[in-house]
Amino acid sequence: MKTIKIESLVRFLSYSIGILGFLSILRFVDAIYPVFFIILLALSIYFDSRQNNPLPRWTLNIISFVFVVVAFMRVTMDDPVKPIVETLLMLLAIKFLEKKSIRDYMQIYLISVLLLTGSALLSLDIEFAFYLFIMMFLLSVAVISLTYYSQDQNLMLRVNTVKSLIFKSMIIPIIAIPLTGLLFLILPRTSYPLMNFLNRGSAVTGFADNIMLGGVSEIQFDDAVIMRVRIRQLDPSMLYWRGIALDFFDGISWRNEGSERLSMPRVFKIKGEKIDYTVYLEPYYNKYIFFLDKPYMQYLNKMNILDDLTFMLSENINRRIRYDATSIISDVLPEHEINKNRYLQMPKIIDNRIKEKVKEITMDMDDKDSTLSIMNFLKYGDYKYSLKNLPITSSPLEDFLFTYKYGNCEYFASAMALMLRMKGIPARIIGGYKGGYYNEIGKYYVITQRYAHVWVEAHLKNKGWVRFDPTPSTTIDSSPITEGFSQLRVFLDTINYHWNAIIINYDFSRQMRLINKIRINIQQPQINIDYVKKQAVQTLPFVVVFLIIIFAYMFIIKRKTYEERIMAQFLSKMRKLGYEKNKTEGLEEFAGRIKTEQLRDKILGFIQTFESYLYKDKKLTKQDYQKLKSMLTDLKLQ
Amino acid sequence: MIFKNQTIENIISFLSSYLHGKSNALKFSLITFFSKGHLLIEDLPGLGKTTLAIAIAKSLGLELGRIQCTSDLLPSDITGLSVYNKTSAAFDFHKGPIFNNIVLVDEINRATPKTQSALLEVMGEKQVTIEGKTYKMNKPFFVIATQNPIEQFGTFPLPESQLDRFMMKISIGYASRSAEMQILQSGSKRDELYSIQPIVSKDEVLAIQQEIKEKIYISEKVLSYILDIVEATRNAKHCLGGISTRGILAISATAKARAYFSGRDFVIPEDIKELAEYTIPHRVIFKEEYDTSSKKEIILSLVEKIPVPI
Numbered sequence: 001m002k003t004i005k006i007e008s009l010v011r012f013l014s015y016s017i018g019i020l021g022f023l024s025i026l027r028f029v030d031a032i033y034p035v036f037f038i039i040l041l042a043l044s045i046y047f048d049s050r051q052n053n054p055l056p057r058w059t060l061n062i063i064s065f066v067f068v069v070v071a072f073m074r075v076t077m078d079d080p081v082k083p084i085v086e087t088l089l090m091l092l093a094i095k096f097l098e099k100k101s102i103r104d105y106m107q108i109y110l111i112s113v114l115l116l117t118g119s120a121l122l123s124l125d126i127e128f129a130f131y132l133f134i135m136m137f138l139l140s141v142a143v144i145s146l147t148y149y150s151q152d153q154n155l156m157l158r159v160n161t162v163k164s165l166i167f168k169s170m171i172i173p174i175i176a177i178p179l180t181g182l183l184f185l186i187l188p189r190t191s192y193p194l195m196n197f198l199n200r201g202s203a204v205t206g207f208a209d210n211i212m213l214g215g216v217s218e219i220q221f222d223d224a225v226i227m228r229v230r231i232r233q234l235d236p237s238m239l240y241w242r243g244i245a246l247d248f249f250d251g252i253s254w255r256n257e258g259s260e261r262l263s264m265p266r267v268f269k270i271k272g273e274k275i276d277y278t279v280y281l282e283p284y285y286n287k288y289i290f291f292l293d294k295p296y297m298q299y300l301n302k303m304n305i306l307d308d309l310t311f312m313l314s315e316n317i318n319r320r321i322r323y324d325a326t327s328i329i330s331d332v333l334p335e336h337e338i339n340k341n342r343y344l345q346m347p348k349i350i351d352n353r354i355k356e357k358v359k360e361i362t363m364d365m366d367d368k369d370s371t372l373s374i375m376n377f378l379k380y381g382d383y384k385y386s387l388k389n390l391p392i393t394s395s396p397l398e399d400f401l402f403t404y405k406y407g408n409c410e411y412f413a414s415a416m417a418l419m420l421r422m423k424g425i426p427a428r429i430i431g432g433y434k435g436g437y438y439n440e441i442g443k444y445y446v447i448t449q450r451y452a453h454v455w456v457e458a459h460l461k462n463k464g465w466v467r468f469d470p471t472p473s474t475t476i477d478s479s480p481i482t483e484g485f486s487q488l489r490v491f492l493d494t495i496n497y498h499w500n501a502i503i504i505n506y507d508f509s510r511q512m513r514l515i516n517k518i519r520i521n522i523q524q525p526q527i528n529i530d531y532v533k534k535q536a537v538q539t540l541p542f543v544v545v546f547l548i549i550i551f552a553y554m555f556i557i558k559r560k561t562y563e564e565r566i567m568a569q570f571l572s573k574m575r576k577l578g579y580e581k582n583k584t585e586g587l588e589e590f591a592g593r594i595k596t597e598q599l600r601d602k603i604l605g606f607i608q609t610f611e612s613y614l615y616k617d618k619k620l621t622k623q624d625y626q627k628l629k630s631m632l633t634d635l636k637l638q
Numbered sequence: 639m640i641f642k643n644q645t646i647e648n649i650i651s652f653l654s655s656y657l658h659g660k661s662n663a664l665k666f667s668l669i670t671f672f673s674k675g676h677l678l679i680e681d682l683p684g685l686g687k688t689t690l691a692i693a694i695a696k697s698l699g700l701e702l703g704r705i706q707c708t709s710d711l712l713p714s715d716i717t718g719l720s721v722y723n724k725t726s727a728a729f730d731f732h733k734g735p736i737f738n739n740i741v742l743v744d745e746i747n748r749a750t751p752k753t754q755s756a757l758l759e760v761m762g763e764k765q766v767t768i769e770g771k772t773y774k775m776n777k778p779f780f781v782i783a784t785q786n787p788i789e790q791f792g793t794f795p796l797p798e799s800q801l802d803r804f805m806m807k808i809s810i811g812y813a814s815r816s817a818e819m820q821i822l823q824s825g826s827k828r829d830e831l832y833s834i835q836p837i838v839s840k841d842e843v844l845a846i847q848q849e850i851k852e853k854i855y856i857s858e859k860v861l862s863y864i865l866d867i868v869e870a871t872r873n874a875k876h877c878l879g880g881i882s883t884r885g886i887l888a889i890s891a892t893a894k895a896r897a898y899f900s901g902r903d904f905v906i907p908e909d910i911k912e913l914a915e916y917t918i919p920h921r922v923i924f925k926e927e928y929d930t931s932s933k934k935e936i937i938l939s940l941v942e943k944i945p946v947p948i
Contacts, residue, residue, distance in 0.1 A: 567948055583945045586908040608902075614948065615857045616904045 021112030040093035136173035231277035243432035245308035251347035272330035292327035343426030562620035659817030675805025699836030703738030707749035713756035859947035
């Protein structure tokens with residue numbers, strides 16, 4: 001019967017796995033790398049066939065280290081995967097060059113799998129599935145073969161055995177792949193989309209930059225957290241979280257049409273209490289940022305300031321962000337010069353009943369009284385607040401005012417803004433959140449989607465923009481909205497908050513930025529004292545940690561002489577046999593305790609050789625160390 | 639203990655046939671002998687001390703002298719004295735029994751302190767000065783002294799300072815039942831002992847002694863192990879006085895001999911540990927309250943607390 005040497009089998013499988021990993025990323029790397037890889041691989045195969053790997057391990061380790069450092073220099077935020085994959089490819093080639101022990105084979109498998117993973121990050125087409133399937137199969141066979149190999153390196157397997165081994169190994173991927181598919185459905189996605197294919201397009205329906213009447217109600221049943229704000233507890237009437245200003249009404253929905261970006265923030269003299277706070281905003285896939293009404297100062301990069309005192313980022317918020325801000329609590333924004341046409345715009349077709357109503361309730365009144373009168377008409381009149389069965393029709397506002405007489409904040413605010421505009425008073429809708437649940441444990445507000453709210457700002461002469469909230473507090477719903485916070489949820493949210501507070505302060509992009517800075521500094525050495533100082537302060541902790549690790553390592557290595565290593569190995573072997581050496585016991589004395597004569601003689605043999613170094617103050621050389629080590633390995637446990 | 643040194647193994651296996659059940663005593667005697675020390679055997683009479691001494695002397699091709707101590711024994715009875723020679727009209731020096739290679743001093747505690755100290759001085763100096771003339775002892779020179787442990791009237795127990803001069807203090811103990819049965823069956827082999835041929839010559843013995851002294855390596859680790867033990871005896875609550883500097887030398891010398899016997903050219907901690915109960919207790923002065931309890935046990939428990947250097 002033909003036989004196969006286990007070592008050849010393991011070697012063949014390892015090369016196959018390595019080549020498979022290589023093929024999976026072949027399309028993505030620069031041409032030079034495959035050339036290198038193939039040359040080195042050919043060299044490895046040649047060395048292996050001669051059973052002689054002339055390159056010492058430490059040289060290869062140094063080369064690997066250099067590659068890793070170079071890779072570090074090349075990693076960018078835009079394309080972190082490619083340099084890493086290229087480096088891994090080189091590491092794999094170097095690994096093949098080494099004289100391979102079981103550990104090295106495992107490392108080869110690991111690097112190959114990492115390469116395959118890297119290819120998935122670069123492109124996720126059907127080819128990946130093909131490689132994945134073969135990889136899983138090869139790995140299963142290889143790892144099982146390696147287990148045989150670890151037991152006996154000279155094992156000869158009959159061809160039949162190899163066949164059944166391969167057949168049985170097939171079962172593992174066949175069972176595993178469907179399970180993996182299941183996990184793919186269950187597991188949550190990463191919070192930060194590292195690569196483009198992840199998370200894209202999965203935007204939740206949250207706060208929108210236009211408000212369609214009846215649209216917010218969906219959100220208002222939602223308990224998802226939109227933000228957490230570290231701040232002292234405030235009076236609920238102060239808690240207007242200003243997000244977006246809407247100026248254009250088409251009869252059904254409000255949008256923002258006329259906002260312009262300002263290059264410089266405008267300065268207003270606002271009177272009121274000044275409050276500092278920190279916001280942790282959850283990803284909600286829009287650009288607007290929320291502040292306590294009225295924002296006074298904010299600290300966030302890349303922010304656009306709009307002329308209606310709202311703020312937006314240039315990109316959608318698709319990960320958690322944190323910002324510090326200061327606000328002045330005030331109803332009034334003293335802005336006197338405004339574009340009146342923008343805030344007096346009205347839909348083309350308006351029901352006359354509304355016009356008449358406005359006339360009726362604001363007869364012979366000045367702007368200020370008219371505004372109050374309109375608000376009171378809505379807030380304290382016949383209208384009730386509800387989230388259910390809202391009038392979603394082609395003329396929702398009219399239906400709200402004259403037929404249904406109930407609605408949510410959108411209806412109230414829209415009605416008021418429109419009526420103000422009819423009266424000739426500039427008005428706009430402000431969208432954001434109102435209120436929040438104060439977490440006493442964590443000392444912060446947690447604001448969920450159910451706090452979403454819209455209100456009105458009216459422009460009054462000599463005053464500026466004044467906030468009015470026409471939404472009544474009474475509700476006609478049978479089940480009033482309760483604050484859905486059990487003690488457990490508060491507790492869990494507190495943990496969540498602290499986690500975020502730590503993680504957001506040190507997220508992936510910050511790390512990338514830091515790496516970039518270090519790299520730029522290395523690439524373009526400049527003598528700029530301040531800059532260097534700043535860099536030094538920033539990198540110092542890393543350097544210190546790195547040095548500590550190096551020193552600790554060296555210290556341990558230094559302290560662990562060959563003698564100590566042998567001793568430790570011997571003692572652990574004896575421990576496995578059930579003999580624990582006493583500190584005050586001599587080695588031969590210790591061996592004397594062993595009951596089996598055969599074993600005792602063997603161990604005495606080892607001990608006497610070891611002692612002839614130890615007690616003659618002869619330093620163990622590497623050869624001696626290996627000799628003793630092999631003696632130890634030969635101490636077969638019966 | 640396994641003897642790996644061929645010569646020593648020959649000696650011991652040869653003598654074992656004459657000394658039933660005294661293998662330990664024989665081993666320690668030889669260790670003391672080859673480390674150029676002297677041996678004190680504390681035991682009851684009739685357990686084979688003399689046989690042991692004769693056996694060692696004969697097998698190594700050495701001369702044996704014997705001194706039976708009594709209270710009227712004078713120093714000159716040991717060292718020898720000058721006698722007037724009529725014919726030559728001069729004093730001739732007549733050597734005492736001390737001028738032998740191996741001297742068996744029986745019941746040393748019955749001699750008067752004066753005689754004891756004269757003897758011990760010879761043991762220490764390996765020379766004696768009589769009437770202004772200095773006489774060197776023979777080489778090798780090995781004293782086996784015995785004393786009866788059961789207190790009796792008219793004895794002068796050796797003071798601790800004198801005990802320190804003995805490298806080891808051992809006891810033979812009763813032979814085992816089977817050994818005694820064999821003795822009963824075949825009778826004492828004392829007579830045969832006188833006629834045995836030496837296994838090694840005197841010169842070889844001296845060469846071995848020299849080799850042990852010079853060729854056996856003792857590592858600093860092991861030396862500091864010895865010093866740890868010494869320090870422990872000096873600081874122990876049981877003891878008034880610990881091991882002397884002479885004691886340290888004795889410990890290292892016996893350890894070297896044991897290493898040589900085991901076929902090693904270096905000392906391991908076990909060499910010290912195993913001999914500790916014979917080399918240490920008689921050198922340590924115990925406080926009165928501990929004097930009655932087993933000194934050996936106390937010393938062993940002290941040694942057992944010292945970590946072995948590895």
